[in-house]
Amino acid sequence: MDVDVRRRAQVEVIRLRGQLRLGEAVDALRAAIDEAVAAGNSKLVVNLAEVPSIDSSGIGLLVKAMASAKQRGGTLKLVNPNKFAIQVLRLVGVLNLFEVFDDENAAVDSFV
Amino acid sequence: MANNQFFMDNLGFRELLNMSIPAEQNAIATVADAVADKLKDLSLAEEKQLEIGLAVQEALANAVVHGCKNNPALTVGCCVMSDQNGSVLIAVSDPGPGFDATSLADPKMQENLHADHGRGIYLIRQLMDEVKFERGGQEIRMWKY
Numbered sequence: 001m002d003v004d005v006r007r008r009a010q011v012e013v014i015r016l017r018g019q020l021r022l023g024e025a026v027d028a029l030r031a032a033i034d035e036a037v038a039a040g041n042s043k044l045v046v047n048l049a050e051v052p053s054i055d056s057s058g059i060g061l062l063v064k065a066m067a068s069a070k071q072r073g074g075t076l077k078l079v080n081p082n083k084f085a086i087q088v089l090r091l092v093g094v095l096n097l098f099e100v101f102d103d104e105n106a107a108v109d110s111f112v
Numbered sequence: 113m114a115n116n117q118f119f120m121d122n123l124g125f126r127e128l129l130n131m132s133i134p135a136e137q138n139a140i141a142t143v144a145d146a147v148a149d150k151l152k153d154l155s156l157a158e159e160k161q162l163e164i165g166l167a168v169q170e171a172l173a174n175a176v177v178h179g180c181k182n183n184p185a186l187t188v189g190c191c192v193m194s195d196q197n198g199s200v201l202i203a204v205s206d207p208g209p210g211f212d213a214t215s216l217a218d219p220k221m222q223e224n225l226h227a228d229h230g231r232g233i234y235l236i237r238q239l240m241d242e243v244k245f246e247r248g249g250q251e252i253r254m255w256k257y
Contacts, residue, residue, distance in 0.1 A: 019141075021140070021141070021144070021169055021173075022137050022140060022169070022173045022176075022177070023137040023138045023140055023141060024138055024141075052162070053162060053165065053166055053169075055166060055169045055170060055173065055232075055235075056170055056173070056229070056231035056232040056235055057173065057229075059231060060227065060228035060229050060231065061228065063225075063226055063227070063228060064226075064228040067226055084159070084162045088166065088235065091235060091238045091239075092219050092220065092231045092234065092235060093219065093220035093225055094225060097225065097226075
């Protein structure tokens, strides 16, 4: 999985490419989020546009990261999860925990 | 791993793949991707491929993490079969202590919604049409019709 992290207007934008699943992919995203939060950046946007599938470890990481960000005054928002990712997030009951955007700029702007 | 009785119980299914991997997280993708390739060969609907693929990923992760405690000296097995109607049967096994599949917490309960684990078996049950646990939880068998 590719993890691309950019900072835009005080918001950490994390773009993912590939399956978000147990192992290297989840480890890479966890490292990116931990680094951002440790640096004091708790406003997180995770762009899932190029993620075909998310497993339960990826869901667990997103949920935990959102809680961690909220504790620090921010949150974690999702951009462009595909139909299957939305189905899976809904199946396990966490879809409504997240703000979901279909546009990355809108997600970043929503923090302002 | 799947034994002769297993195949006897599922006459009409032919084996598409039978793999074993060391019980380490980064080995899971090897099997999951091989299964995805086989599903693609079957020309199943994309949605069905995704659902089976994720169920396999979850079963393998469960076997590696919980069954084998991430011990690469142990081995996780995966067998994929299909029949002429496009039904798919997958068995994933590990040599661990097993578990009681009836005692798992419901991840959709309010107190579990924010947990970072505990959704894998629930997801498998939602994504597949039939799921059975054998040998005290050491093996999961799952069907998609």
